[in-house]
Amino acid sequence: MFALVDANNFYCSVERSFDPTLTGKPLVVVGNNDRCIIARSAEAKAIEGIKMGVPIYQVQGLIDKHQIQVRSANFTLYGDTSSRLMSLLNQFVDDVEVYSIDEAFLLVDGYEGLYPSYSGLGKAIRETIQKWLRLPVCVGFGATKTLAKVANRLAKKNPELGGVCVLDSEEAISSALATFDVSDLWGVGYKSSRKLRAIGVQTALQLRSVNDEWINRVMTVNGLRLAYELRGMPRKILEVDSPPKQSICSCPSFRDVVPDQKIIADALSSHLARCCEKLRKQDSLCGTITVFLHTNKFRRTPGRTDLPSKQYYASRSIDLPHPTSTTAEILRYALEALDSIFAFGYTFKKTGVILSNFVPADYRSRGIFTEGPNERLIKLAGVVDKLNYRFGQDKLRLASQMFNPDWPMKREWLSKRYTTRWDEILVVN
DNA sequence: TCTGGGGTCCTAGGACCC
DNA sequence: TCTGGGGTCCTAGGACCC
DSSP: OEEEEEETTHHHHHHHHHOGGGTTSOEEEEOGGGOBEEEEOHHHHTSTTOOTTOBGGGGHHHHHHTTOEEEEOOHHHHHHHHHHHHHHHTTTOSOEEEEETTEEEEEOTTOTTTSSSHHHHHHHHHHHHHHHHOOOEEEEEESSHHHHHHHHHHHHHOGGGTTEEEOOSHHHHHHHHHTOBGGGSTTOOHHHHHHHHHTTOOBHHHHHTSOHHHHHHHHHHHHHHHHHHHTTOOOSOOOOSOOOOSEEEEOOEEEEEEOOHHHHHHHHHHHHHHHHHHHHHTTEEEEEEEEEEEEOTTOEETTEEEEEOOOOEEEEEEEEEEEEOOHHHHHHHHHHHHHHHOOTTOOEEEEEEEEEEEEETTOOOOOSSSOOOOHHHHHHHHHHHHHHHHHOTTSSOOGGGSOOTTOSOOOTTBOOOTTTOGGGOOOOO
16 A cells, blocks of 8 residues: 655745744745746635746736735755655655655555554644644555555545545545546646547546557557556555656756856856756766757747747757766866857847766776866865855855856745754744 | 668657656 | 746667677
8 A cells, every 4th residue: 555645735835834924825935036936825726817837927916916925935945844744754654755845655554553544544644744844734545656646636635534535445446536537647748638538538437447558559658557557556666765866957047038158158157066066966977968048938029929039949968078077077068068059149048957877976987098087176076065065055166157147046035944054043032 | 782680779859747 | 027947757760780
């Protein structure tokens, strides 16, 4: 039996956890540069027009009218709260798979003696997390990960279930699936749901009995795995040790558009610095770097609201002469890539860098004609990371990062980093 | 250069996730 | 004025091998 524990409106709930005056009020959290809505409280969801991903300027009227509270995304706080949530779950069962910042799968077999029932376990988890972290979560139980996902969703949608839903009998499963929209299933996106509807499949129950050959052909093996999981046959296992990432990316948009290659290069070196920090943190070296650059896809030709302005999108990948993880070494290739794709006559909205082709950090190869990784630079980078962790991001940085056009990022409604900075610790008056 | 059955590896792009 | 930022997996098709 699997359980899926998923926090309700996680970012909003974390904000409330540290600022109880927000409780009961409509609340939204906005992303980078205070632009788009990336989380909503139940009260905000209930207001027509407050949708995920909408830019805040489009709904300013609704925000004023309904006195919606706004917070800037505080990922430091959310990340730390997430770690606390996960370690709490580990007190209930040994096998926990952290699936995302706010959800985890648990393998709950073998704990029958400790709890009167699965729903008893679910209740205990809910109450503990509420008490210790002041966060509301829902718990779904099922014989496969997919059924646990379904159960979790039902627990969220039906308050009368008290936040816990157990799908442990064929009757419970088929009656749940009979009213469950296929497009809400884990792994069914826009495209697949259109194809399913075209052959008359509306519910998860109907998908269960679609012919395997059709599913495999139209939805690939992922669709087939989904169908088996709905039938109660596990095709996804619990993955406790999260594997290291295979790619690392940083590509925040500019606050405004930028025409100047020098400014873009400065931003790019900041993005690269972020990527390399993450790379070193997971003890990897990267072999390939990709740089991309694009214009604002929403921009219209002046005076012609119907006509998109001329767009430009380009990317370039470069294989490094040897795998490395230091910003200083990789930067010249990043700038070389940028130079090769930069075009005059456009204003750019976003540049980004993707690192890939990783090898473990203890891997050191020396090519016949090329030098190996620069050990001194790698050691130096480790020291820089430690100092920056202690004294704040970018306190030590490359000279090319000196002029960051996005500094400071607009975060007008930012809460404190209560749990990770001594100078921002929660004060009780 | 063509013939053909049998493979592997790599990459771009699609689809999906939170 | 203003439109998110990360990731994963799979497949088809090309290039190449014997």
